[in-house]
Amino acid sequence: MSCVDVETFLAHAIALEREAARRYEELSAAMHTEGNRALKDFFARMAHFSRLHLAEAQARGGFRTLPALRDDEYQWPDGIAPETADWAGVDGFLDGTAALKLALDSEQRGHAYYAAVSATTRDPETRRLAGEFAAEEAQHVAELRRLIAARSAA
Structure with missing residues (x-):
């Protein structure tokens, strides 16, 4: 996946992070x-x-004109926002370990998305921004792995 410009990248990042916040509220x-x-x-x-x-x-997009993308215009891996995949199982019966693993999978997908954009874009600003977002997601992945390991050790 390669965003051709920073505006398209930011439109994707806004949608991804909005969805991630909603999913964490569900968890x-x-x-x-x-x-x-x-x-x-x-x-x-x-x-x-x-x-x-x-x-x-x-x-970061405030002074730019960001594209208003329809759902079918987003360029997501597998056709779905990275932090949305596999969330059908969130309900009141979800246990802690399953919730952490679901969150880990989501964060890994978010990290992979941002890292792929950073690695494939030709736009230096998009590369830098995507790299920053990937680094933040990597911190979340590490934290979730620590929590899962602690639960497994207990």
């Missing part, structure tokens, strides 16, 4: 239903980080 609510306060708070914090990424993408 937070599921963990509330399960009675898992620690994971409820963790996923609420991750939703907050996604909203910060969203605000950052919107701010």
